[in-house]
Amino acid sequence: MQIISDSLGTAKKYVGNKQIFFPLNPEQLKGSAPGLLSILSDKDNFFTSEFAEESFFKYFFIIGYSKESQFEAMQNFLSKHSDYNYPSILVAHEGENFRGQHNRNWEALAGNLHLVLFFQPNVEINSSNSTSFNIISSVSLIETLDEIQGLEGAAKTKWINDILIEGSKVAGCIAQSNIQEDLIQSVVLGIGLNVENSPKLPESAIQRATTSLREHQKNADICNLESILKILLQKIKKNYEDILNSDHKYMLDLYIKRNAVLGKKVAIHPAFNETSDLKTGVVERIGEDLSLYLDSEKEPITSGRLVILD
Template sequence: MKDEIIKLLKIEGQLSSETIDEIKQIDIHDFSNLVQEIGKRETDYIKASEISENMNTKYVGKELFVFKEVSSTNTVARFLSMHDVPDGSVVISEKQTAARGRSGKAWESPLGGVWLSIVLNPHVDYSKLPLITLATGVAVAKTLEKIGVENPEIKWPNDIMINGKKVCGILTEAITKLNTIENVIIGVGIDANLDIEEFPEELKAGTTTLEKELGRKGSENLLIKMFLEEFEEVSELFDNEGFEEILKEWRKRSYSIGKIVEVREPFNKTYDAYVLGISREGALVVEKIDGTLEKVISGECIIKN
């Protein structure tokens, strides 16, 4: 984390190459105020003022930190969460240079996308953590429906799909202490106004963008504003233990239920299965080839043709 924060400061012209070695000897926590100050500066494309204008939230997005370029918004959000930023604070960047998805996979994050992370203090048991990812997926899907996307679907555990192609990824990271969740960082990346032809070859076939699906460019600032409003609604449901309502909304938009998948669990445990549904804990319920039932708590499910 220290190297990434130093890189951010260097990009913003706060550090010269000659001072990097000296700076590395300083406690990284001493940079908190400077990082927050940079996050309040005017940026070229993402405008905090446009996002905040008439935004109907009580706490989510009331504190916005917007950057021109970071390695990963989750990294910056995690750093700021250690320095008492308010619940619901949001870190946004116009570009990410080293974003990552689930299992450490790289995530392309050029200009034209929505790259943000939310700092959340959910005050829930660790076992409920998977439901936060599902709730975020519901918020993204509802946002896309509002801007005209027909039938956005949620692929367990963290992808939003349009016509069978990925348009959004979600990465949830918990900051824990003695088995207690202190903060949760929820990273969201939406391929908004991007040219699919500029993507690496290995990503083109399975990826789409909002511009391609809608046939027009949209405002990233308006999209962020609408998403933060939807996110606060599902977040309040979560805080009030409205888990059944979240799961109901998730099931209505499920891309995974009813499909044959290859399940890839940690420690190279791989098998084919049929997806039956989702449990109250947010685990995927599958039927294996031998007829046994399994709950998949973490891992990845590859849809098989």
């Protein structure tokens, strides 16, 4: 894997001090990769290092400050460069104009993990693997946090793709698949994980408290960007390969087992409106397609913004 960064100090926060970097001419990158780098960073100087132990991913872009959402930047880039076929990792140490699910603002603070992943599975779509690609980030985060001392068993999933610790949001995930002729040709995953800082969000009927991993594990030797990213990438790669091998039922099982909403009274707001067509009820079950079943509704709910009321 080739590591590419516009900031040596930032890069070492994610890959450690032992990695040796050299100056990079972006034109040395393969295919349309130079174009992607020009979108991710407006800096003039870049650095590169080879990480021989990693063969699954081709490129790892580490950007000090991103002026736009890397998730959106990657999607826009792929829409114009269908030839880009390199599994890639994108990290922005901090930035602006980041967004989460349903285009909601997400504060990208230094010390937190802002991660985008790109894959090309090229597998025939079915209800099972479609669900698994949707929850791969949430499940991988649960598995990752379970390996951090002091956080074992603490993380819960909140429908659809938020992660909570003690009722407060610590992470959010988004996923976008490109499907053509019944094939999942590419997948872009976005993960925002509060490692060191809790973003300040405006109070509303929907936005609730946030937290960070550092609030629950203060030892920086145990809980830091480098160690968390290393574990998380291992989990994502394994889960991705299991999806391709049709051996991924455990992902939905874990997602449901570790959910924070079953048996809870909740309110479901429309995705883009906090007041209209509000649905409330007790969550009875989560379907295999992630549909939510409330005791007050005849039909399952497939979208919206969920608030736990009790």
